[in-house]
Amino acid sequence: MTAHDIVHYATSLRGGSAPGVDGMSADFLKQNLNIFVYPLLHIINLSLSSGIFPCIFKIAKVFPLHKASDFNDVNNYRPISMLSVFSKILERIVKDQFVSYIQENNILNTDQYGFIQTKNLSDALFDISKEINNYISQNKRCMLIFLDLKKAFDSVDRLKLLSKLEHIGVRGVAYSWFHSYLSERKQCVVINNISSDTRSIDYGVIQGSTLGPILFLIYINNISKLNLRGKLFLFADYTLILENGTNWENVRSNASYDLMTIKKWFDENVLSLNVSKTKFLPISLRNNSDYNLQDLIIHSCGDLKNINCSCSSIAKVSFYKYLGVFFDNRMRWTYHIDFLTSKLRKYVYAFRQL
Numbered sequence: 001m002t003a004h005d006i007v008h009y010a011t012s013l014r015g016g017s018a019p020g021v022d023g024m025s026a027d028f029l030k031q032n033l034n035i036f037v038y039p040l041l042h043i044i045n046l047s048l049s050s051g052i053f054p055c056i057f058k059i060a061k062v063f064p065l066h067k068a069s070d071f072n073d074v075n076n077y078r079p080i081s082m083l084s085v086f087s088k089i090l091e092r093i094v095k096d097q098f099v100s101y102i103q104e105n106n107i108l109n110t111d112q113y114g115f116i117q118t119k120n121l122s123d124a125l126f127d128i129s130k131e132i133n134n135y136i137s138q139n140k141r142c143m144l145i146f147l148d149l150k151k152a153f154d155s156v157d158r159l160k161l162l163s164k165l166e167h168i169g170v171r172g173v174a175y176s177w178f179h180s181y182l183s184e185r186k187q188c189v190v191i192n193n194i195s196s197d198t199r200s201i202d203y204g205v206i207q208g209s210t211l212g213p214i215l216f217l218i219y220i221n222n223i224s225k226l227n228l229r230g231k232l233f234l235f236a237d238y239t240l241i242l243e244n245g246t247n248w249e250n251v252r253s254n255a256s257y258d259l260m261t262i263k264k265w266f267d268e269n270v271l272s273l274n275v276s277k278t279k280f281l282p283i284s285l286r287n288n289s290d291y292n293l294q295d296l297i298i299h300s301c302g303d304l305k306n307i308n309c310s311c312s313s314i315a316k317v318s319f320y321k322y323l324g325v326f327f328d329n330r331m332r333w334t335y336h337i338d339f340l341t342s343k344l345r346k347y348v349y350a351f352r353q354l
Helices: 003-011 026-031 033-050 085-104 121-137 158-167 172-182 212-219 221-225 248-268 334-345 348-353
Strands: 059-066 077-082 141-147 185-191 199-201 231-235 238-245 279-283 295-297 313-316 319-322 325-328
Touching (some): 003 033, 003 085, 033 172, 121 141, 121 231, 141 248, 141 319, 158 172, 238 248, 248 279, 279 325
Parallel strands (some): 279 313
Antiparallel strands (some): 141 238, 141 279, 185 199, 319 325
């Protein structure tokens, strides 16, 4: 890297964010960049050439942010990790180079829409709707299965992630750098300026990091290699399977097979399916062709024909909010329109005043 590159990455940092354990804010760095630029340039180039991520950058400061309800219930807080601004600059440099490598070699599967420059949320929603319309126009039955993962980013097995990085061609100094980056990570909790002891974090991509999302995409990338009967749509950890068939029995059979297959893949990759929040939505434009079965079994036992097994099942819903949009079983968008109407009504007065 050059001094000009460091200036570019430093000035692009978002201002106003809380500093990490070193107390250095992005605003302070920008105001005194002429002092920091050359020492920082030396550290970053030394890290890139040696394949070693500085240990001082591996400590995260965690702040518990209250979400709602009882202040005394620990479950009502969301942990926010704050990293060093110097770490963020180094990560952004690596991320840009890594993403360029991924794009040049077409590594990410086409089912993934999250954290990719050439795709966005609207593309995912449009493609899902288009596929549903295609099946309906062919007089086929179709079903949406919405999979919910428990703390997916925090559950990543780092040894498996490193193996997958090596599999896509990250070797030599680059591999050493990622190995160093993921190793010996620590965090401490800070409340009212009082800090806890540091504890090691051995699982998950780094929360609050720049590289975290793209590393997670690499971790789940080979899920598209599964021989699923339905079509897979991914937006980071938001996973949807679109099933189709000539009749409802055919759709149910395909759905059961895909649920069993994908559950096995999740288990092998140390990812947990939140069965209680995983739902399926049969879509039909005719009242007389409604799907009557109320649940689908996830055959962890591996036997699709075993109707007496104790495997978990997922429930049927008539509508579901996915990527901010309500899908309903008639594809009339009634629930989504009602949702938007209610939301916009709250802002009518503000719009009028503006």
